Amino acid sequence: MKKFVFVVIPTIENAYHSLKDFVEIAIPYGMASVAGVVEKLGYEAVIIDGDAENLTFQDTIERVIRENPDFVGSTCMTATMDTTTKFYDKLKESLPACKVIVGGPHVSALPTRTLRECNSIDYVIKGEGEEAIEELLNGMENGIDPESIKGLCFRKGERIVETRPREPIADLGKLPIPAYHLLKYGLYRSYGWNAWTSGHRKPLGTMFTGRGCMGNCNFCASQAVFGHSVRYFPLQRIKEELDILVEKYGIKILYFEDDTFPANRNVVNKVCDYIIEKGYHRRLEIMVSSRTDTAHLPTLNKMRKAGVRWICFGVESGNQRILDIMRKNTTIQEIRDAFKKAKEAGIYAAGNYIIGCLGETYATAVDTIRLACELEQYYASFSVAIPLPGTDLYRHCVEKGIKLPPWNDFGSVNSPPIAFNDSLDAGKLMELRRIATNRFFKRPGYILKLLRTFNAMTVLKDFAKMYFSLRREIKENRF
Ligand code: B12
Numbered sequence: 001m002k003k004f005v006f007v008v009i010p011t012i013e014n015a016y017h018s019l020k021d022f023v024e025i026a027i028p029y030g031m032a033s034v035a036g037v038v039e040k041l042g043y044e045a046v047i048i049d050g051d052a053e054n055l056t057f058q059d060t061i062e063r064v065i066r067e068n069p070d071f072v073g074s075t076c077m078t079a080t081m082d083t084t085t086k087f088y089d090k091l092k093e094s095l096p097a098c099k100v101i102v103g104g105p106h107v108s109a110l111p112t113r114t115l116r117e118c119n120s121i122d123y124v125i126k127g128e129g130e131e132a133i134e135e136l137l138n139g140m141e142n143g144i145d146p147e148s149i150k151g152l153c154f155r156k157g158e159r160i161v162e163t164r165p166r167e168p169i170a171d172l173g174k175l176p177i178p179a180y181h182l183l184k185y186g187l188y189r190s191y192g193w194n195a196w197t198s199g200h201r202k203p204l205g206t207m208f209t210g211r212g213c214m215g216n217c218n219f220c221a222s223q224a225v226f227g228h229s230v231r232y233f234p235l236q237r238i239k240e241e242l243d244i245l246v247e248k249y250g251i252k253i254l255y256f257e258d259d260t261f262p263a264n265r266n267v268v269n270k271v272c273d274y275i276i277e278k279g280y281h282r283r284l285e286i287m288v289s290s291r292t293d294t295a296h297l298p299t300l301n302k303m304r305k306a307g308v309r310w311i312c313f314g315v316e317s318g319n320q321r322i323l324d325i326m327r328k329n330t331t332i333q334e335i336r337d338a339f340k341k342a343k344e345a346g347i348y349a350a351g352n353y354i355i356g357c358l359g360e361t362y363a364t365a366v367d368t369i370r371l372a373c374e375l376e377q378y379y380a381s382f383s384v385a386i387p388l389p390g391t392d393l394y395r396h397c398v399e400k401g402i403k404l405p406p407w408n409d410f411g412s413v414n415s416p417p418i419a420f421n422d423s424l425d426a427g428k429l430m431e432l433r434r435i436a437t438n439r440f441f442k443r444p445g446y447i448l449k450l451l452r453t454f455n456a457m458t459v460l461k462d463f464a465k466m467y468f469s470l471r472r473e474i475k476e477n478r479f
């Protein structure tokens with residue numbers, strides 16, 4: 001039986017440094033989903049998760065070598081691309097015949113460039129991987145020319161061939177349940193602040209009710225994989241996956257990772273009804289992400305009944321002109337209303353904010369910080385804009401000839417930040433990120449609110465730990 005090894009190359013240390021204990025160790029959902037297809041085709045599938053298993057780069061390579069696979073693959077984000085290249089260059093020294101197949105948002109946006117930059121990668125899968133991998137593996141078995149398979153990029157002699165784009169998967173219901181049984185499930189954990197509510201960070205489950213987003217924000221790379229349409233899993237499939245995660249894996253925290261969970265009220269209501277009917281709302285702390293303009297009070301009320309405790313809103317900016325340039329299609333009033341509705345429904349709101357997008361000035365960034373401090377929210381994350389391949393921000397940098405750093409520096413916590421606005425250099429961007437974090441988290445009223453609302457000991461411990469972690473980051477000139 002041929003073997004396919006999926007690898008999470010460890011990058012959490014490089015991405016988050018001293019802050020790594022606070023972030024999620026995420027289930028490699030995309031790879032688990034592709035692994036489910038590969039198993040169904042009759043291959044042996046293995047997942048080695050270097051971050052979850054706390055492996056070093058070298059340990060991870062050795063683990064793959066011991067498996068001696070026929071195929072090996074990973075998900076590539078821009079920030080993990082350089083490490084991926086190093087990893088597969090090294091691996092191929094020991095396993096020259098093993099075929100390396102990669103997918104994910106970075107390589108979907110820049111397939112040809114990926115192959116030019118990394119000799120060790122044999123195939124790039126552009127977009128969703130489930131149908132493409134099936135056709136590629138079957139094609140290899142049957143001697144079919146990969147040039148006839150959509151959504152691929154590969155080498156043919158001296159040439160790099162990029163085939164026609166593949167349409168988004170029309171019927172998500174036909175996808176097998178992700179191969180969760182290949183993961184060491186107990187190792188995955190939520191963001192630190194989830195523990196304030198229930199004391200738990202694990203076991204964590206992640207799910208999607210659908211794929212894609214109706215938005216078209218100029219900084220967002222989501223469409224590189226999923227395109228612009230939103231497609232939903234059939235209700236039966238969502239119920240089945242929920243049952244497996246709760247009954248078999250005993251999850252306590254559940255993230256619905258949909259780009260905008262409450263967008264389709266019909267789906268949300270049915271999913272919530274099922275969670276309540278099965279009594280899962282008593283066992284789970286659920287977190288969802290959302291645009292602000294899709295917040296709808298009756299739907300939020302239903303979500304709260306079903307155990308949704310946290311909602312993360314993509315606010316992005318506190319300045320209407322910047323929101324318009326972002327094509328966020330929301331207003332400051334809608335943002336304020338969304339936070340009010342979440343409060344009314346009894347769901348803890350958190351906000352994601354971006355500093356340094358196109359058109360940003362010092363004054364507009366201050367508007368963002370001011371709005372973040374005014375809104376009724378329990379957590380906020382301030383990141384500096386990254387010109388991710390596939391987005392307008394990236395195209396802007398290419399058109400203007402702005403020098404971009406190595407891919408390794410395309411993480412929002414990496415420093416120095418990438419400056420692409422005339423009015424804000426890297427130093428100013430770091431200063432604004434620091435001011436935002438200090439202003440937001442050091443407000444006595446905010447800290448008191450957290451202590452009154454959540455488990456005070458857990459909050460205090462986290463704040464103390466965060467204080468020392470940030471001091472280390474400042475010392476290393478990263479914050
Ligand atoms: C969960 C998540 C995380 C998790 C882990 C990601 C993971 N396990 O893949 C955590 C919290 C760690 C994370 C961190 C970051 N993230 Co993130 N994250 C996500 C999120 C919300 C969901 C990922 C997911 O599960 N998607 C669902 C699955 C089905 O899609 P998929 O992973 O793309 O997989 C499909 C295909 O790509 C392909 N495929 C993928 N891998 C493989 C492998 C093989 C062999 C094959 C054949 C096919 C294949 O097939 C899959 C099934 O169709 C996405 C948003 C999104 N819409 O995807 C952002 C997203 C991936 N993150 C993003 C970013 C920018 C980051 C950070 C840089 C942010 C930061 N704070 O600095 C960091 C980088 C961390 C690092 N290690 O350096 C961007 C990536 C864009 C880019 N070009 O890099 C996204 C797209 C968000 C966005 N809208 O822009 N993230």
Ligand code: SF4
Nearest residue numbers: 213215216217220259
């Ligand atoms: S609404 Fe969110 S997921 Fe959708 S395009 Fe905008 S940033 Fe991306």
